[in-house]
Amino acid sequence: MPFIAGSMMATTARWIILAKYTNDEFDSRYRATAISALSMGVGIIKTNFY
Numbered sequence: 001m002p003f004i005a006g007s008m009m010a011t012t013a014r015w016i017i018l019a020k021y022t023n024d025e026f027d028s029r030y031r032a033t034a035i036s037a038l039s040m041g042v043g044i045i046k047t048n049f050y
Contacts, residue, residue: 014042 018038026034 014039018042 022031022035
């Protein structure tokens with residue numbers, strides 16, 4: 001159970017951090033695409049290096 005809770009916290013933190021970044025850097029019409037692409041990139045990097 002601690003692994004699941006830790007995984008959920010990491011995923012939530014990723015979206016919070018990326019949301020703050022995308023709100024500052026991208027226009028509203030591109031924001032959803034940007035946050036999804038960045039999250040996918042983080043997931044790919046995380047999968048390949050851990």
